[in-house]
Amino acid sequence: MPKRKLKPVAAEGEEALELEDFQDDTASEADVPQSDNAWRRSPLWLRATGSVLGLAILLAASFEFVYAGKIYPGVSADGVDLGGLTQSEAAAKLTDKVQGFQGGIITITNGDSTLRIPIASLSIKYDTAGAAAAAFHFGRTGDLKTQIHAQARALAGRPTDFSDFQYPDDHLAPYLTDMDDDIVSPVQDATLSFNDNHAQVTPAQSGARLDFGRLIGLVNDRLATASEAPIPAPVYQLAPQLDTAPLQAAVPQINNYVSGPITISYNGIDRDIDQNTIISWVQVSAKPVHQFLDSHDLNDLYPPPPAASLGLSPAAVKSYVADLASGIDQTPQNAGLAMQDSQLAVVSPSHTGVKLDQSDATNQIMAALTKTGDGRHVSLKLTTTNPDVNETNLASLGIKELLSEGETTFPGSTAARITNVRVGATRFNDVLLSPGEAFSFGKILGDVGPAQGYVPELVILGNHEEKQYGGGLCQVATTAYRAALLAGLPIVERHNHSFAVSYYTAPYGVPGVDATIYYPEVDLKFTNDTGAYILIQTHMQGTDLKFDFFGTKTKYGQIRGPQFISGSGDATQASHTVFWRDIYDLNGNLIKTDTINTYYQPSTNFPIQKQYN
Numbered sequence: 001m002p003k004r005k006l007k008p009v010a011a012e013g014e015e016a017l018e019l020e021d022f023q024d025d026t027a028s029e030a031d032v033p034q035s036d037n038a039w040r041r042s043p044l045w046l047r048a049t050g051s052v053l054g055l056a057i058l059l060a061a062s063f064e065f066v067y068a069g070k071i072y073p074g075v076s077a078d079g080v081d082l083g084g085l086t087q088s089e090a091a092a093k094l095t096d097k098v099q100g101f102q103g104g105i106i107t108i109t110n111g112d113s114t115l116r117i118p119i120a121s122l123s124i125k126y127d128t129a130g131a132a133a134a135a136f137h138f139g140r141t142g143d144l145k146t147q148i149h150a151q152a153r154a155l156a157g158r159p160t161d162f163s164d165f166q167y168p169d170d171h172l173a174p175y176l177t178d179m180d181d182d183i184v185s186p187v188q189d190a191t192l193s194f195n196d197n198h199a200q201v202t203p204a205q206s207g208a209r210l211d212f213g214r215l216i217g218l219v220n221d222r223l224a225t226a227s228e229a230p231i232p233a234p235v236y237q238l239a240p241q242l243d244t245a246p247l248q249a250a251v252p253q254i255n256n257y258v259s260g261p262i263t264i265s266y267n268g269i270d271r272d273i274d275q276n277t278i279i280s281w282v283q284v285s286a287k288p289v290h291q292f293l294d295s296h297d298l299n300d301l302y303p304p305p306p307a308a309s310l311g312l313s314p315a316a317v318k319s320y321v322a323d324l325a326s327g328i329d330q331t332p333q334n335a336g337l338a339m340q341d342s343q344l345a346v347v348s349p350s351h352t353g354v355k356l357d358q359s360d361a362t363n364q365i366m367a368a369l370t371k372t373g374d375g376r377h378v379s380l381k382l383t384t385t386n387p388d389v390n391e392t393n394l395a396s397l398g399i400k401e402l403l404s405e406g407e408t409t410f411p412g413s414t415a416a417r418i419t420n421v422r423v424g425a426t427r428f429n430d431v432l433l434s435p436g437e438a439f440s441f442g443k444i445l446g447d448v449g450p451a452q453g454y455v456p457e458l459v460i461l462g463n464h465e466e467k468q469y470g471g472g473l474c475q476v477a478t479t480a481y482r483a484a485l486l487a488g489l490p491i492v493e494r495h496n497h498s499f500a501v502s503y504y505t506a507p508y509g510v511p512g513v514d515a516t517i518y519y520p521e522v523d524l525k526f527t528n529d530t531g532a533y534i535l536i537q538t539h540m541q542g543t544d545l546k547f548d549f550f551g552t553k554t555k556y557g558q559i560r561g562p563q564f565i566s567g568s569g570d571a572t573q574a575s576h577t578v579f580w581r582d583i584y585d586l587n588g589n590l591i592k593t594d595t596i597n598t599y600y601q602p603s604t605n606f607p608i609q610k611q612y613n
Helices: 034-041 044-066 087-101 128-137 144-155 169-183 212-224 244-249 251-257 275-279 314-328 358-368 415-426 441-445 474-486
Strands: 004-011 014-021 075-077 105-110 113-118 160-162 191-195 198-202 207-210 235-238 262-266 269-273 282-286 308-312 336-340 343-348 353-356 377-379 382-385 401-409 431-433 438-440 456-461 464-469 491-493 525-527 534-541 544-551 555-566 575-585 590-600 608-610
Touching (some): 087 128, 105 169, 128 160, 169 207, 198 244, 308 314, 336 534, 401 555, 415 456, 415 474, 441 474, 474 534, 474 555
Parallel strands (some): 262 377, 464 608
Antiparallel strands (some): 105 113, 191 198, 336 343, 438 525, 491 525, 575 590
8 A cells, every 4th residue: 555645735826735645766757647747846945835834734743742632831821831731630720829819919019108909809700711721722723824823832932821810890999099199199380479579489399190001901910820929000200381490590581570569540549469469460381392202303302491481461461450440430320310390300410430441451551561660650541431311411301291191099909019019119210211212111120029128919920829029010010001002102012911900900990901020021111212211200199100201292192992802890700801002193193003902811710829928
């Protein structure tokens, strides 16, 4: 029977091995197959490559034969050399190793301090069987190239280590946090302060932090090899952005800024901007040094020391000037007016307004900072503004006659309701509306609470009635609404009550000419379109309230109605009323008619749900 051997054969695009018959060495050339002759005629490099591959295959086969059923040399797991052991022997040896390791301690050192972590406290779970299996299959799995490479590592003595373990991250974290607390130190930039008329520098301080990522990696390395070798704590330094030297170099220029206070003058008043305030305006920062690895500029291999960039903060100076203006500026105040014996009279004087030119003040202060002596003086520029209404222009206001009078009566009101009506009406006495100005009842009324003198009384709120401060103020709004209607002014916003209220029926006998407010959601608004100022005056006598509008009369309004479209005077039933407002010019010509529909719900839909104590 012919012998068989492994011989390398050239295949298309790759090298392969083919098992073929071979003859006795005494066979004649004529007996040699033509394919063998072709192999002998192939290039030397191809025959050499085939020989090396054949040798590698033969070596691998021999290696596998020697270590059949055993782990290859140089292979370890969990820090234990497993070469030459069977898989079961390796698993047993690993189990003994990690059981002993569980009672050990991982030590982390930092200078004179030491952190000891009991390994058992980490609750580590080792898969020794899995690690032994991985070690056994090393060099036996994968394609031929992968297996040969792994076996070559084993022959060359190159170590290969496996480990399969896990532990909860939150078991290690507290230890690392404790170490970071011992190591961490904050980075501090060099800072400026002012003492004895000179700037002084507080030195910068580098910071230190524990490198958590590296330390966790080092701990895992110890766990993977079941090693108790001490770990030096990896610490990195935090450099200050502004070091001491560049700031110290800037001190002479800073001392020029704070060489003395800056005196500002206005309205015969002098006040100083002290040096501590000035130094707070100084901005000092270090220009960043270019790193060679970032810039690839050879000049950055040996960069010069960082220089301090010095400047004044315009924003800080502007902020100071704004605060200064808040104490100087005064809003002009109109003269308080009233009609007395059919004559317009001043009842409270006007006041001129004052305003600081903040832009000019900022520029002057910035310039003074670069000077010394008398140059550090600033005269503030103030402008005055006259009020629109003052003692000298009364005749031009056009307030000369009665435009209209709105009136409501509310007999039977509680004492609390009468109090709220009286307090609210005073808010509108002597109110002045400029030409074209929109009247907002809620805006003029302002806050409603005990501080303003209001007391709790019933209001309609949503789907019920309850007591709130200011209940009854709709009586004031309704009176103002009627005065605006009779003056012929455009009504911008008006809301009627949810149900008919008896206080708003007189003198018509039918509800519908009312206005409710609950600012800011519900408001009463109208516009002064007379071309002149309107002065509002209020008068209250018992349970009778009047709003008088004075100005220049160019038109007037008349109310027709109201009348029921549906329903009746029974407030417990729904109703619909309508009235018309006719607007006439001074010659009695009809200019416009407004139709105002009002829809009421039954009063029983709004029970009293809450009483105020």
